[in-house]
Amino acid sequence: MKIWVDRNICDNHGQCAIAAPDNFTMDDDGVLQYKEDFSDDELEYIEDAIDVCPVQAIFLKGEQ
Amino acid sequence: MGGLRAAEQLRGAGWQGDILLIGDELHPPYNRPPLSKEVLASKHQPEEALSSVLLRQRASAASLTFRLGEAVVASNLIDKTITLASGEKLTYAGLVIATGIRPRRLHLPGPASGRYAVRTLDDALTLRQQLTPGTKVLVVGCGFVGCEVAATALSLGCDVHLVEGSNGPMHRALGPTVSAAVRDWLLLRGVQMHTGSVIQEFRSAPDDDGGLRAAGVRLTDGTEMNADVIVEAVGSIPNTEWLQVNDLDLTDGVNVDNHLRVRGAHAAVAVGDVARYPDPWTGGLPRRVEHWQGAIDTAKTAAKSLVAELTEAELPAPYSAIPSFWSDVFGVRVQGVGAPHYGTECRVIEGSLAAIEDGVAVAYVREETVVGLVTLGLPPGRIIQLRKHLREPIAELTPVQLTTS
Numbered sequence: 001m002k003i004w005v006d007r008n009i010c011d012n013h014g015q016c017a018i019a020a021p022d023n024f025t026m027d028d029d030g031v032l033q034y035k036e037d038f039s040d041d042e043l044e045y046i047e048d049a050i051d052v053c054p055v056q057a058i059f060l061k062g063e064q
Numbered sequence: 065m066g067g068l069r070a071a072e073q074l075r076g077a078g079w080q081g082d083i084l085l086i087g088d089e090l091h092p093p094y095n096r097p098p099l100s101k102e103v104l105a106s107k108h109q110p111e112e113a114l115s116s117v118l119l120r121q122r123a124s125a126a127s128l129t130f131r132l133g134e135a136v137v138a139s140n141l142i143d144k145t146i147t148l149a150s151g152e153k154l155t156y157a158g159l160v161i162a163t164g165i166r167p168r169r170l171h172l173p174g175p176a177s178g179r180y181a182v183r184t185l186d187d188a189l190t191l192r193q194q195l196t197p198g199t200k201v202l203v204v205g206c207g208f209v210g211c212e213v214a215a216t217a218l219s220l221g222c223d224v225h226l227v228e229g230s231n232g233p234m235h236r237a238l239g240p241t242v243s244a245a246v247r248d249w250l251l252l253r254g255v256q257m258h259t260g261s262v263i264q265e266f267r268s269a270p271d272d273d274g275g276l277r278a279a280g281v282r283l284t285d286g287t288e289m290n291a292d293v294i295v296e297a298v299g300s301i302p303n304t305e306w307l308q309v310n311d312l313d314l315t316d317g318v319n320v321d322n323h324l325r326v327r328g329a330h331a332a333v334a335v336g337d338v339a340r341y342p343d344p345w346t347g348g349l350p351r352r353v354e355h356w357q358g359a360i361d362t363a364k365t366a367a368k369s370l371v372a373e374l375t376e377a378e379l380p381a382p383y384s385a386i387p388s389f390w391s392d393v394f395g396v397r398v399q400g401v402g403a404p405h406y407g408t409e410c411r412v413i414e415g416s417l418a419a420i421e422d423g424v425a426v427a428y429v430r431e432e433t434v435v436g437l438v439t440l441g442l443p444p445g446r447i448i449q450l451r452k453h454l455r456e457p458i459a460e461l462t463p464v465q466l467t468t469s
Contacts, residue, residue, distance in 0.1 A: 013399075013444055015388070018451070026443070026444055026448055029445075031443075044076075050120075051069060052357055052360055
């Protein structure tokens with residue numbers, strides 16, 4: 001599975017960067033940057049990031 | 065939302081038995097923050113509006129059973145039963161209380177018709193039909209919901225008046241100094257503010273059906289105002305009536321311990337708006353936190369606590385999530401972390417409160433320690449960078465970031 005963020009929905013709230021800082025970061029312009037690939041032990045935090053996204057813009061590819 | 069997230073977290077915590085979710089709304093769990101913003105401004109058909117706010121469910125949610133449109137009206141936490149409005153009685157092994165809040169309404173003389181509140185999707189869709197250009201809208205109360213509804217109504221071309229009541233905009237969350245800056249911003253954008261008095265009664269006018277509707281207000285200072293639409297945004301009441309007669313502490317929500325277990329009951333936890341828990345961010349004082357994110361955070365700890373109690377396993381760490389909230393008012397993103405209201409003073413650490421649209425960051429300080437942080441109009445990365453200063457001495461922010469307001 002890979003992380004995928006729908007940029008049409010993403011509002012750069014940044015909550016994902018708090019929940020899963022190893023996978024999501026906010027750059028100096030306040031724009032979300034993320035890594036698609038992740039390890040198994042990061043999944044729990046990524047699921048938290050999906051939950052705390054106020055606009056539900058984060059997906060796991062292959063999960064839908 | 066708290067109920068859904070708790071159910072998913074119960075699966076995550078290893079609970080393999082049946083999980084039943086009961087809710088009094090007919091809609092599946094949905095996201096409330098857009099109701100006072102996007103949904104109010106949208107022209108979607110009701111079905112589209114619902115699908116725009118439906119919460120995505122985890123794959124594990126496929127194993128949950130939903131009973132929607134059914135209210136729980138009574139409970140017995142010793143026999144472990146709940147009673148539905150239909151009279152049906154259900155038995156449980158473990159209980160998650162996620163009944164949330166409802167809007168407080170004004171009990172003042174005058175007609176009930178013509179007055180609105182925004183809590184549910186149906187509330188938002190009903191109010192939306194009234195917000196046509198030129199409509200005179202009177203918003204009572206200026207917390208997050210009141211300010212957001214006022215901003216949305218103005219963007220739709222309404223003539224918007226905001227009756228502040230006893231305190232200024234977002235006063236409870238942001239404190240008096242920042243509240244004053246938000247007031248200036250609302251005024252600048254064209255909201256007409258009425259400060260320093262509260263509503264004494266509703267004025268009435270005939271409606272189309274031969275009855276009476278609220279058509280304005282009289283304030284305690286004698287001012288009379290007409291309005292086509294009145295929106296009440298004056299706080300909330302926890303939905304705990306169904307828990308009465310259990311000898312629980314239901315003073316302002318359900319009193320829970322730091323594992324979110326209901327005090328005085330076995331195998332019962334509470335999550336979200338309805339839970340009053342000892343918050344380590346306010347010195348352990350029990351409080352309810354009505355932030356969206358709190359429902360998700362509490363669901364995780366509460367589910368683990370409940371499964372631990374049911375399986376006699378080890379309890380999770382005490383709940384200590386950092387409260388976090390946001391709002392949008394006329395394009396200015398407000399973000400907060402920690403407990404700003406717990407601070408005894410606030411200091412501007414970036415930008416100026418005279419121009420919040422250009423970006424400003426504020427630290428809330430108690431005994432020289434940062435207890436809360438709020439940014440207005442800044443990129444969201446800033447609050448995440450600043451967040452690490454929570455519980456640090458304010459002096460550590462001084463050399464690099466403290467600027468004069």
